[in-house]
Amino acid sequence: MNVYDSSRISDMLQKEGYEPTVKQTEADIVLFNTCHIREKAAEKLFSDLGRAKLIADERAEHGKNTVIGVVGCVVQAEDTQIIKRAPFVDFALGPLMYHKIPEVLHQIKTNKERQSVVNTDFPAESKFDYLPENKAQGACSFLAIQEGCNNFCTYCVVPYTRGVEYSRPVAEVLTEARRLLDTGTLEINLLGQNVNSYHGEDENGHERDLAYLLHRVAELDGIKRIRYTTSYPADMSDELIACHKDIPTLMPYLHLPIQSGSDRILKAMNRRHTSGDYLRIVEKLKKANPNIGMSSDFIVGFPGETDADFRQTLDVVNQVKYIQAFSFKYSRRAGTPAAVMDNQVEEKVKKERLEILQNLLFDYQTEFNRNCVGKVMPVLLEQKGRHKGQLIGRTPYMQNLHVETNGANLNKIIEVKVAEATTNSLTGKEI
Ligand code: SAH
Ligand code: SF4
Numbered sequence: 001m002n003v004y005d006s007s008r009i010s011d012m013l014q015k016e017g018y019e020p021t022v023k024q025t026e027a028d029i030v031l032f033n034t035c036h037i038r039e040k041a042a043e044k045l046f047s048d049l050g051r052a053k054l055i056a057d058e059r060a061e062h063g064k065n066t067v068i069g070v071v072g073c074v075v076q077a078e079d080t081q082i083i084k085r086a087p088f089v090d091f092a093l094g095p096l097m098y099h100k101i102p103e104v105l106h107q108i109k110t111n112k113e114r115q116s117v118v119n120t121d122f123p124a125e126s127k128f129d130y131l132p133e134n135k136a137q138g139a140c141s142f143l144a145i146q147e148g149c150n151n152f153c154t155y156c157v158v159p160y161t162r163g164v165e166y167s168r169p170v171a172e173v174l175t176e177a178r179r180l181l182d183t184g185t186l187e188i189n190l191l192g193q194n195v196n197s198y199h200g201e202d203e204n205g206h207e208r209d210l211a212y213l214l215h216r217v218a219e220l221d222g223i224k225r226i227r228y229t230t231s232y233p234a235d236m237s238d239e240l241i242a243c244h245k246d247i248p249t250l251m252p253y254l255h256l257p258i259q260s261g262s263d264r265i266l267k268a269m270n271r272r273h274t275s276g277d278y279l280r281i282v283e284k285l286k287k288a289n290p291n292i293g294m295s296s297d298f299i300v301g302f303p304g305e306t307d308a309d310f311r312q313t314l315d316v317v318n319q320v321k322y323i324q325a326f327s328f329k330y331s332r333r334a335g336t337p338a339a340v341m342d343n344q345v346e347e348k349v350k351k352e353r354l355e356i357l358q359n360l361l362f363d364y365q366t367e368f369n370r371n372c373v374g375k376v377m378p379v380l381l382e383q384k385g386r387h388k389g390q391l392i393g394r395t396p397y398m399q400n401l402h403v404e405t406n407g408a409n410l411n412k413i414i415e416v417k418v419a420e421a422t423t424n425s426l427t428g429k430e431i
Contacts, residue, residue, distance in 0.1 A: 001142075001144065001147075001191055001192075001193065002033050002034075002035055002072060003142060004142040004143070004144050004191055005033060005071070005072070005095065005098060005144075006033045007134075007137050007142070008098070008131050008134065009031065009033065009071065009098055009101060011131065011132050011133070011134055011135065012098075012099070012101060012102060012131060012132055013029070013101070013102075015102075015132045016102050016105070024052065024055050025055060025058070025059065027066065028064070028065070028066060028067065029066070029067045029068075029069065029105070030052045030055075030056070030066060030067070030068050030069070031068075031069045031070070031071065031101075032045055032048060032049065032052075032069070032070045032071070032072075033071050033072045034070060034071065034072035034073060034074035034075065035072060035073055035074070036072075036073035036074045036076070036077045036157050036161050036333070037073070037156075037157060037158070037331075037333075038328060038331035038333075039331045039332070039333070040331070042074050042077070042078075045070065045074050046085060046086065049068070049070070049086045049088075049089065050086075052066075052068055053068070053086070053088050056068060056088070067090045067091075067105065067108060068088060068089050068090050069089070069090055069091045069092070069093070069101070069104075070082055070089055070091075070092045070093075071092070071093045071094075071095065071097075071098045071101075072094075072095050073094075073095055073157065073158075073161035073162065075092045075093060075094050075095075075118075075120060076094040076095060076120050076160070076161040076162075077157060077160065077161055077334075077335070079118065079120050080118050082118070083116045083118060087116070089116055090108055090114075090116055090117070091104045091105075091108065091116060091117040091118070091119075092116070092117070092118045092119075092120075093117075093118075093119050093120075094119065094120040094121070094122075094161070095161065095162055096121075096122055096123060096127055096147075096162070096163055097119050097120070097121060097123065097127070098127060099127040099130035099131055100119060104117050104119075122163045122164075126166065126168070128144075128168055128172065133179060134176055134179055134180065135179060135180070135183040136179075136180045136181075136183040136184045136185040138184070138185070138382060138383075138411070139184070139185060139186050139187060139380055139381065139382050139410065139411040140185065140186070140187040140188075140189065140225075140380065140382060140394070141180045141185040141187070141188055141189070142188075142189050142191050143173065143176055143177055143180065143188050143189065143190055143191060144168070144191045144192065145167065145168050145173050145190045145191065145192055145195065145198055145200065145213065146165065146166065146167045146168070146191075146192030146193070146194065146195055146197070146198045146200075147162055147163075147165075147166050147192060147193065148162045148163040148164050148165045148166050148193060149162060149164075149165055149193045149194050150164055150165045151194065151232065151270070151271075151272070152270060153259075153269050153270050153271060154268065154269055154270045154336060154337040154338040154341075155269060155299065155302060155330060155331075155333065155336055155338040156333070156336060157333045157335070157336060158193050160335055160336075162193060165193075165194065165197060167192075167198050167199050167200035167201075168200055169200050169201045169202070170200050170201065170202040170203065170208055170212075170213060170216065171202070171203050172200075173190075173200065173213060173217075174216060174217070174220070177217055177220055177223075178220060181220055181221065181222040181223060182222075184411060186222070186223070186224040186225060186380060186411065186413065187224060187225035187226070187227070187380055188217065188223065188225070188226055188227070189226075189227040189228070189229055190210075190213070190214075190217070190226070190227070190228040190229075191228075191229055192228075192229075192230070193230065194230070194231070194232045194235065195210065195228045195229060195230060195231055196210050196228070196231040196232060196235040196236060196237075196240055197210075197232060197235045198210040198213060200213065209237065209239065209240070210228065210240055211237065211239035211240045211242070211243050212239075214226060214228070214240075214243045214247055214250060215243070215246075215247065218247045218249050218250070223249055224249060224380070224413060225249055225251055225380065225396070226247065226249050226250045226251065227250075227251050227253070229255050230255055230257060230297075231254065231255065231256050231257075232257075232272075233256060233257075233258065233271075233272075233273040233277065233278050233281055234271075234272035234273045234277070236256070236281045236285075238284070241281070241284050241285055241288050242288060244285055244288040244289040244292060245288040245289055251396045251397075251398075252289050252291045252292045252293060252396055252397070253292065253293045253294075253295065253323075253396060253397050253398055254285060254292060254293075254294055254295065255295040255296070255297075256278075256281070256282070256294060256295070256296060257296050257297035257298075258273075258275065258278050258296050258297075258298070258316060259271060259297060259298060259299050259302075260275075260298070260299065260302060260305070260309065260312075260313050261275045261309075261312035261313035261314070261315055261316035261317075262275070262305070262308075262309035262310075262312040262313065263275055263276075263312075264304075264309060265302050265304070265305055265309050268302065268303070268304060268338075268341075269299075269302060269338070270337075275312065275316055278316070279316070279319060279320070282294060282320055293323035293324070293368065293397045294320050294321075294322050294323065295322055295323065295324040295325055295326075295398075296320070296322055296325045296326075297325070297326045297327070297328070298313060298325065298326070298327040298328070298357060298361075299327075299328055299329075299330050300313070300327065300328070300329055300330065300350055300353040300354050300357055301329050301330040301345035301349060301350030301353055301354075302330045302338065302345070303330070303338055303341035303342075303343045303344050303345065304341065304343040304345075305330075305345055305353075310353050310356075310357075313357065314356070314357065314360060317357070317360050317361060317364065318360075321364050321367075321368075322361060322364055322365070323364065323365060323368040323397055324365055324397075324398065325361045325365070327354060327357050327358055327361060328354075329347075329350040329351065329354050330345065330350060332344070362423050365423055366421070366422070366423045368397075369399060369421035369422065369423065369425075369426060370421045372395075372399070372418045372421055372426060373418050373419065373420065373421050373426075374417070374418065375417070375418050376415050376416065376417050376418075376431060377395045377396070377401070377415070377416055377418060377428075378395070378396065378413050378414070378415055378416075379393035379394065379395055379401050379403060379413065379414055379415075379416045379428075380393050380394050380411075380412075380413050381393040381403065381405075381408060381409070381410050381411065381412050381413075381414065382394060382410065382411075383410065384410070385402050385403075389404060389405055389407075390402055390403065390404060390405070391403050391405050391408065391410060393414075393416075395426070399425065399426050400424065400425040400426070401416060401418070401425065401426045401427070401428055402425060402426070402427045402428075403416050403427075403428055403429070403430055404427075404428075404429045404430065405430045406430050408430055414430050415430070415431050416428040416429065416430055416431065417429055417431050
């Protein structure tokens, strides 16, 4: 979601006459888009800001002004604390306020005295109505269709930082999708914190679900691949599962986070599913498309998690045989119910469990990748590789594939015979 937001911010600044640069010494504006989901991500901001300040000071010696801004969920959570800890920050805007950047830049320029601007409102208007026209950033594009969350899992900051659930209207999504396709995209990844609870209004004012939207996107000219991320297990409707059978451009890969395999822990997390519910959904998905590959998020060391609870998480991994996954140590987030639970798990235990879980996940991922050797897979070429003639693309399962091409160009789908596999990538030759 932050990658998508950053690209929209970039669209907006380019419309204001700015150009992107990779050299910070050249930058008139330095903007940090931040994540607050775990402590590590949030802390990184302050060390990055310190570095940006040093460069801004050097530029000032040459008479160049630098505006330093922060956007995203850390701002929403920390509010004016950001300016207290880093007083040189010129502006800080929450994730629902970034459409105000041009206005804020103008305000800063015209202010007689230097004054930091902070805005963490949850505005009544939708920022999407104020953003300039999007365009493709490459062969694969993200498209946010839903934002915020009403689930309030007890460990999670999202409902507090991204606000209540909001779905963009169907027509708006289709217009943005068409523009992405017209400007070179072949693959669209529909995004939302809980993308499968999408309930946007259609052209006649009827509320529509994600299954409906997927069918509409699949009808668009030029669309080759569709994905959607991230889904909440309790919202996997039968209609949505059927899309995995009925829509050939819907990729056979689904990120469906379970978090824990223990029903006791899932309850304490306030998740609206049991491990049994989850496994039944996976079974239905595999029936709809026997080739589907599953991915998930896991949290280890949630307050009160015992060895027995943790073993149930490992059991789920052994049953589903994920082809890819993300796993994290539970991180205490201020303001969430789990942060003040009195049965916190020791750091050492969290570390041990994470290692055991990741080893198991990597084994399944490597096994899946190795089983691809010898197969021919369609690959969407996205970027240049290190060697001449080598391009990097993605398979339908999101694996990175390094391809020796016969002169094929980027932004095309080609057939590749897989020659080698590691845990994280594949290599192969165009056929
Ligand atoms: N809406 C999605 C997840 C969005 S947050 C869902 O409900 O599945 C992305 C991931 O960050 C979560 O799936 C979770 O695994 C992880 N996460 C969120 N809060 C966390 C915390 N406090 N500590 C560790 N991991 C966390
Ligand atoms: Fe966070 Fe996802 Fe739970 Fe919402 S459903 S509170 S985004 S983990």
